[in-house]
Amino acid sequence: MTVHADARIHPMAVVEDGAEIGAGTVVGPFCIVGPQVRLAAGVTVKSHAVISGETTVGEGTTVFPFAVLGEVPQDLKFSGERTRLEIGARCRIREHVTMNPGTRGGGGVTRIGDDGLFMAGSHVAHDCLIGNRVIMVNNAALAGHCHVGDGAIIGGLSGVHQWVRIGEGAIIGAVTMVTADVIPHALVQGPRGHLDGLNLVGLKRAGVARSDITALRAALQMLRQGEGAFQDRARRLGEETDSDYVRSIVAFVLADSDRGFLTP
Structure with missing residues (x-):
């Protein structure tokens, strides 16, 4: 275990041998940090979070209570192969968020960009590739192998089918099921999502x-x-x-x- 002198680990946290904890990182009580985990400088892991597997968490990211990052994929084909989860810098990963590592069949890595906001209960499945500044609202879920472009927003209680690509700057309305690719800067909404125009609010904000x-x-x-x-x-x-x-x-x-x- 490598713990920087400026890191703070609560005495009731479990940080396993082999983990790397960066400068200024804080690990709160009742957290579990696995032996292959690397936490960069300035990461905050609040109480009761679990970070396991071959997982890296980028500088300045905050992990809120009861999030589970890096546990084995929810894929019956997964057979214990060595895969990883990479989380970028300055992300906010809220309560009960789950993010799984990759699988052999999908390239072996799930990758999250910088400055993302993953609200309570959202899920990122195996082999997803997510860009920067992505927002997933409460209880939104990505199935395996999805690609999400920079600045996209996925509304609350929405589900995205495996292998779907969501283009940069697109917005998915709440309670929408997305079963096909979404072009950049699009607005998609409806129980079964349909292309309903442009994400004009997002374009103007940008x-x-x-x-x-x-x-x-x-x-x-x-x-x-x-x-x-x-x-x-x-x-x-x-x-x-x-x-x-x-x-x-x-x-x-x-x-x-x-x-x-x-x-x-």
């Missing part, structure tokens, strides 16, 4: 120029009503647009995917 928002509106209209298949329309968009935001949608649509798309 300071996106009015010209780009206008271009995104036109792009969505072309995807909705243009001639040809959905991907053919996207290719034409890529040839005609000057907006980097529209190009990000085109790149997303034309990338490899194991699912279909939520279309307008």
Whole structure:
């Protein structure tokens, strides 16, 4: 066990031999930190949290009570292979959040970006890749192998099917089941999610120029009503647009995917 001199570990916490605890990190009472866990500088682990497996937690992240990070995946094919969970810097992981490591069949790693907010009861399954500044609202759940782009928001009580990609800046409304890919900056809502426009609130909060928002509106209209298949329309968009935001949608649509798309 390597514990920095500036770290504080409560005497009623269990930190197993082999764990690495960084400078200024605080581990509260009744926590369990496994032997392959690495906590970077300035991490706070509040009472009753469990961090196990080959898990790294980035600088300045806070883990709230009863969160369970790095326990074995909820995948019957998992056979004890060595896999890992990587959590970025300055994340806020609230009460009862669960995050699982990867599996051999999915690349062996679950990766969480920086500055995320994972509200109470949310779940990140094995082999998910999550970008920066992602928000998962209370009791939202990602199934295995999902990709979530930077700045996306997943509403409370929503579920995302395995292998689904959610593009950067997209927003999923509360109590929505998402079964297909969501293009960047989209608004998706409904009991069975359908593409219902753009995430205009998110775009304005991010300071996106009015010209780009206008271009995104036109792009969505072309995807909705243009001639040809959905991907053919996207290719034409890529040839005609000057907006980097529209190009990000085109790149997303034309990338490899194991699912279909939520279309307008």
